[in-house]
Amino acid sequence: MLKGLSMKGIAHPASNVSVKQREKRERRLPRMDDKKKIKAWVWYDWANSAFATTIMAAVMPIYFISVAGGTDGSWSFTQTAAALVVALLSPLMGAIADHTGKKVAFLRVFSIIGSVASVCMAFVGAGDMWLASILVVTGMVGFGAGNTFYDALLNDITSPAKRESVSARGYAMGYLGGGVLLAVNLALILGWETFGLPDKTAASQISFITVGTWWFVFSLPLFRRINDPQLANKGKAWEYVKAGAGRLGETFSRLKHYPELLKYMVAYWFFFDGINTIIVMAASYGTTIGIKDSDLITALLITQFIGFPATLLFGKMADKLGSKKMLYSSLVTYLIIVILGYFMTNALHFYMLAGLVGLVQGGSQATSRAIFSKMIPRGRTAEFNGFLSFTSRFFSFGGPLVFGIVKLISDSSRSALLAVALFFIVGILLLRLVNLEKAEREALQ
Incomplete structure (x- = not known):
């Protein structure tokens, strides 16, 4: 789809047509933005975000320790193993998908893997730590690797001029969908007697089934509306792997031809690491300073439901004011969050x-x-x-590592949190060096 756009609606990099002029042209080409495909793509974020909230953030971490017999350490190892597998798979699978033109097919496979793993978590009983670990890793591989192909489809369903708003719609629906099912599952778990269930364990097991079912059902619009192109690159599995590995090698060698993209990636590694550190350390930090578990879950729901309208508004503002300005503003806000977090003392502060x-x-x-x-x-x-995905996950150990080292040296979680500000500061400074218009011209070469 974008090939036609690049030939007719986009100037050659050597021309003097600016990116803004090109975007104006693209806005006059509604045929390039199929509303049904965009809607179907957005619904997938609603679908798989249920896994992120119920399995990764709220229910399974508690179930893993209280029922399956795991510990904080074994849960951390499970998360690390899953991240490593996804990091190793993503670039090669992405290269194979581009070679074969099968992005939707790969997304379908990993979605099914993730949803089935979620349902199977209902069979984890007392002391089944290894089974729980295997299923969590499998589910996270389905979730993480699937998102690689889901993100890549953004280029296929909408023109560059509208990607900020469409991308924001996806994240917004993810916040809403993940929040809705999490609220339902928490009501089920906390009110298990009202629903006639024998205990919280049974309620938690049902919640795992709802995640897998939710993920599968709401993925169907994407698989019905968006199809892979019919390409001639057909062959045996080993040939795909060989071709994919070759393309991946080309990626490393070609990076020098895209200096702006490379600068952006380095900036992204830093601010992504900062954001990721806040996400993964928020609950443990809150616990350390005395925030109750119920307040931590409430705070998660607040983030989810505020995130829905805020992300939609953010996307519209990025269209009007510019994506780089809005990204700056969000990173500055994170800096403020880190500083305020240093002074946080009670649940109300945590909610804010x-x-x-x-x-x-x-x-x-x-x-x-x-x-x-x-x-x-x-x-x-x-x-x-x-x-x-591979590089950002590879470098994502930096934030938690700095947090841990500062905590060890200072014996203060507050000082450790404040140290995370460094990642946002460096990310902002590096982002200032990126010329977005030049980067887009380089991509067309």
Whole structure:
């Protein structure tokens, strides 16, 4: 779809047509933005975000320890193993998907893997830590690897001029969908007697089934509306792997031809690491300073439901004011969050910070995704999204590591949190060096 756009609606990089002029042209080409496909793509975020909230953030971490017999350490190891598998798979799978033109097919496979793993978690009983770990890793591989292809489809369903708003719609629906099912599941778990269930364990097991079912059912619109192109690249599985590995090698060698994209990726590694550290350390930090579990869950719900309208608004403002300006504003807000978090003392403060996170978290992720999509060379969307996923996950240990080292040296969680500000400061400074218009021209070469 975008090939036709690149030939007719986009000037050659050597021309003097600016990116803004090109975007004006694209806005006059509604045929390039199929509303039904965009809607179907957005619904997938609603679908798989249920896994992020119920399995990754709220219910399974508690169930893993209280029922399956795991510990904080074994849960951390499970998360690390899943992240490592996804990081290793994403760039190669992305390269294969670009070679074969099968992004939707790969997304379908990983979605089914994730949804089935979620349902199977209902069979985890007392002491089944290893089974729980295997299923969590499998589910997170389905979730993480699937998102590589989902992000890559953004280039196929909408023109560059509208990617900020479409990307924001996806994240917004993810916040709403994940929040809705989490609220339902928490009501089921906390009110298990009202629903005639024998105990909380049974309620938690039912919640795992709802996640897998929710994920599968709401993925169907995407698989019905969006199809892979009919390409001639057909062959045996080993040939796909060989071709994919070759394309991945080309990615490393070609990066020098896209200096603006490379600068953006380095900036992204830093601010992504800062955002990721806040996400993964928020609950443990809150617990350390005396915030109750019920207040932590309430704060998560606040983030989800504020995130829905805030992300939509963020996307519209990015269209009007510019994506780079809005990304700056979100990173500055994160700096403020870190500083305020240093002084936080009670649950009300935690709620307020959760609200601030909800205002910018989805918007920053959606905008950074849209910016990156415009820098990707044509025909290599899944490959470069996989490469970004691999590198960002590889470097994501930095934030938690700095947090842990500062905590060890200072014996203060507050000082450790304040140290995370460094990642946002460096990310902002590096982002200032990126010329977005030049990056888009380089992508067309």
